[in-house]
Amino acid sequence: MLDYKEAYELICKAIDRKVKFNELETIFGQNKTDIKNDNEKTKKVKQEDNYIDIKRFAANFYKAPIVNYKGYVNGRTQKIKNRYSEIIAKTLVSDDFVKEWSKLKPVRPNHFDTGHNHSESVDINKLQISNRKEEILAKLLFYQRGVKDLGYIFDYQTPLKAVKSDSYGKIDLLGYNSKDKCYSIIELKYRPSGSEETLLRCVLEAYTYYKLFDLNQIESAQDHNGITELRALKDYKHTKNAELVILFDEKSCIVDDGGAETNLMLRIVPKDASNPHYPTKTVESQQYKECKELIDSSKHKELQTLCEEILAQEPHLKQIRFVVLRADTDSKSSYPTNIKGWSRKLDRLYRAETLLTIPSKG
Structure with a gap:
């Protein structure tokens, strides 16, 4: 099973782009609800670590700068199929990355505790x-x-x-x-x-x-x-x-x-x-x-x-x-x-x- 770093690097490779220094942790920074501290992380079995990697990738990938790239991959003919967004979309499907989203689960116990009111002045x-x-x-x-x-x-x-x-x-x-x-x-x-x-x-x-x-x-x-x-x-x-x-x-x-x-x-x-x-x-x-x-x-x-x-x-x-x-x-x-x-x-x-x-x- 690929971890989130390998998945991201493969997508970047598909669009002929190198991963920038520190970009991975900026985009896929781990959540404290997943890992409370490093000591706890070392106790997790490999299967649980893979779940965390999956969650980090699927929950945060939309924020990656490459997802918002416009135009065409450098050095290729400017056709629709060579657009950054089209190649990324194709890679998500062909490499089965889109399946990782199906494993996400809600974490908030109450979405509606905000007090939003239609009739408030x-x-x-x-x-x-x-x-x-x-x-x-x-x-x-x-x-x-x-x-x-x-x-x-x-x-x-x-x-x-x-x-x-x-x-x-x-x-x-x-x-x-x-x-x-x-x-x-x-x-x-x-x-x-x-x-x-x-x-x-x-x-x-x-x-x-x-x-x-x-x-x-x-x-x-x-x-x-x-x-x-x-x-x-x-x-x-x-x-x-x-x-x-x-x-x-x-x-x-x-x-x-x-x-x-x-x-x-x-x-x-x-x-x-x-x-x-x-x-x-x-x-x-x-x-x-x-x-x-x-x-x-x-x-x-x-x-x-x-x-x-x-x-x-x-x-x-x-x-x-x-x-x-x-x-x-x-x-x-x-x-x-x-x-x-x-x-x-x-x-x-x-x-x-x-x-x-x-x-x-x-």
């Missing part, structure tokens, strides 16, 4: 002070609750860590897809200047979070406002099924390109939160560009295959959806009344559009 100006615009957008979607073609959003920034030192991140959004009767693990990508993360990273991140999330805790949660409201929906029924959703912006536009109507957020600069803000040039997001190529079956073939392999090894994953988020400027819905200072001129309601669904064949 929030000041839009204070919310916008943060520079973490993606998190602000996630909160706005949570407060909206139902998002057309996306689902009912019942939590945001759902934690996965058991202890603070764990390397695990947070699920951007949790939703319920009433049409397909499944929960949605939503990976949101947004930057006012256009997100540059590859679809390969997005898919691996969403899949990793799905494996580290105990879906059964949704049914057992008692004091979580979003789940309480979810249960009250007439079309809701608890299920073991889920989907991965990659949610992204199409583009950030200048005024002349229609930014006033299409940009997902206009309150960008905290010092001038009362006025709209636009980028200096219109920028299409990396996810939207790649998704258009993915829809063409002759492009991103290896990413498509990777998605299919993920679905094949997860009996409760129904599909992987690629969804673009849009400003719903035509909506007749009323703005969230619990958000103080919300303005139709500056703030948005949202809708979504599914560009591509890769279904499970099971």
Whole structure:
């Protein structure tokens, strides 16, 4: 069995790249919940050490810089098949590395102890002070609750860590897809200047979070406002099924390109939160560009295959959806009344559009 170092080195070799000094420990730093101290580690049998290696690789690989590489492997013809992301996706499947994700398990005893509340009073100006615009957008979607073609959003920034030192991140959004009767693990990508993360990273991140999330805790949660409201929906029924959703912006536009109507957020600069803000040039997001190529079956073939392999090894994953988020400027819905200072001129309601669904064949 390969350890995490050997697996990573083989993937780097496939794209003609040398592993940089200290890169392995930076990416795959071990979790204290796995190994409390070196003395304890020396007592572990080889099988347990292999499990730790597997966990470190699968739980952290999406953060590796190579996963976000764009362009083509040096010295090769610039064809789709020679893109970094395509070669990495192919290697994950052909060398069976993708199977290591199936061995991940949740570690957090309570994902829903955060006190997130749909009805809590929030000041839009204070919310916008943060520079973490993606998190602000996630909160706005949570407060909206139902998002057309996306689902009912019942939590945001759902934690996965058991202890603070764990390397695990947070699920951007949790939703319920009433049409397909499944929960949605939503990976949101947004930057006012256009997100540059590859679809390969997005898919691996969403899949990793799905494996580290105990879906059964949704049914057992008692004091979580979003789940309480979810249960009250007439079309809701608890299920073991889920989907991965990659949610992204199409583009950030200048005024002349229609930014006033299409940009997902206009309150960008905290010092001038009362006025709209636009980028200096219109920028299409990396996810939207790649998704258009993915829809063409002759492009991103290896990413498509990777998605299919993920679905094949997860009996409760129904599909992987690629969804673009849009400003719903035509909506007749009323703005969230619990958000103080919300303005139709500056703030948005949202809708979504599914560009591509890769279904499970099971």
